[in-house]
Amino acid sequence: MKVLVTDPIADAGLDVIRDAGHEVVTDYESEGEELLEAVADANALIVRSGTEVTREVLEAAPDLVIVGRAGIGVDNIDIDAATDHGVIVANAPEGNVRAAAEHTVAMTFATARSIPQAHVRLKDGEWAKGAFLGTELNGKTLGIVGLGRVGQEVAKKLDSLGMDLVAFDPYISEERAEQLGADLAELDEVLDTADVLTIHTPLTPETEDMIGEAELAEMEGGYVVNCARGGIIDEDALADAVEDGVLAGAALDVFAEEPLPEDSPLLDVEDVIVTPHLGASTEAAQENVAVSTAEQVVAAFNEEPVMNALNAPSMDESAFPRVEPYIHLAETAGKIAVQLLDSRVESVEVSYEGDIAEEDIEIVTASALKGVFKPLEWQVNAVNAPRIAEERGIDVTESKRRQAEDFQSLVTVTVSDGETEIAVCGTLFAGDDPRIVRIDGYRVDAIPGGKMMVARNTDEPGVIGHIGSVMGEFGVNIAGMFNAREVHGGEALTVYNVDQEVPDEAREKLEADERIIETKYISLNG
Structure with missing residues (x-):
């Protein structure tokens, strides 16, 4: 070869x-x-x-x-x-996890002790011993945004050096975080608690500019370190925060634009340390x-498993046509379920009923996990999703039942945060026409695609009309609607296919009505 x-x-x-x-x-x-x-x-x-x-x-x-x-x-x-x-x-x-983690630790010490600044002063002939009063890390709190491979390695290293750990990562289990010695918290609590903040998340639409002026203000007197990806921190706001004394210092190895432009404000602030993307630069x-x-x-x-393959695995050619339509259906059900749960995922269950339970469905389960983890990493797919679940301590179970009530085949993805669980069931009509047929026990007949809003409300006259009016007020066109209820006069659930994103303001106005219990906007395209 x-x-x-x-x-x-x-x-x-x-x-x-x-x-x-x-x-x-x-x-x-x-x-x-x-x-x-x-x-x-x-x-x-x-x-x-x-x-x-x-x-x-x-x-x-x-x-x-x-x-x-x-x-x-x-x-x-x-x-x-x-x-x-x-x-x-x-x-x-x-291969470069350890190198990136070690560089993060080095940058943390460098900014806390002003090592580069003192080095430059001494090289220039100035014995500026009294100009630098450092911060000891022992006993301080490290805030970690993202407990993936690098984040976990940094957590281990700085925990052993006496730091307390608090982390924000919606896609890691509390059990795994506890094993690392970290307390899980929401981002604002991490920012408010941390003396040092380190970033270990990919750059995605969800994480772009995640840390801006308001977030930096919550870290008054602290330090920020980013050796992950540029664009996660607002660099102008960071430079201002350090220059104005809101932050004690910062250390960056990655930038929104690389090489770093000569006119970057980061270069003008003495207490901002910068290195030219050296995280993986070790022999x-x-x-x-x-x-x-x-x-x-x-x-x-050798036709052996490729451990870090990023695209879909192959399967028996004769079985693939029977399984292929369920791959996308399972992924879609996973996307819907995790967005409806809207909290940390502790477990995922994928169940199969009817004809599909007779097939080799490993790739279908992996695709369901891909849908659940899609907000997590830019590279998640049917190959690496099971490994991501394992690394993050998320329990994954799979079950099969040969009989399916009402349907020839049924795929159900259930996600749970340990207290609340959401189940989304899908099937195929006419062989290849996907439908979501149950959400959290409610029987629906929803076409999965594009943008959706799911509303829970009391089952009484005028509610659906009110929802339509508010959506129209905010310029959101309803392309389709699928309504379900458990009992007359009880609680109802409605799925709306919409042509535009439903703004937060629209949902806030809807939920201000006492008849509307909850609304969730779901995007299946990004």
């Missing part, structure tokens, strides 16, 4: 491939037409961030089995196109990601 390497990786990774009996070709200069020619007969392609693996590149490589990314970010790889062409995409998310980390990527390439060649 031929492995084309188009970005430099550590020799240890190349040796793994050669030792397995495969050919390694390095070509670090090709791009455009030259790259298309180089990849034409390749069986594997290994890249870092420098090579754009586009649909055109994938189309030019009919024998390609796998694209390996020696690192974590895959923005330069068209994963959808790879899936279309049956090409596995795998990355190396764990060990580079070797780790190279070896991990190489091992996955060899596994793919």
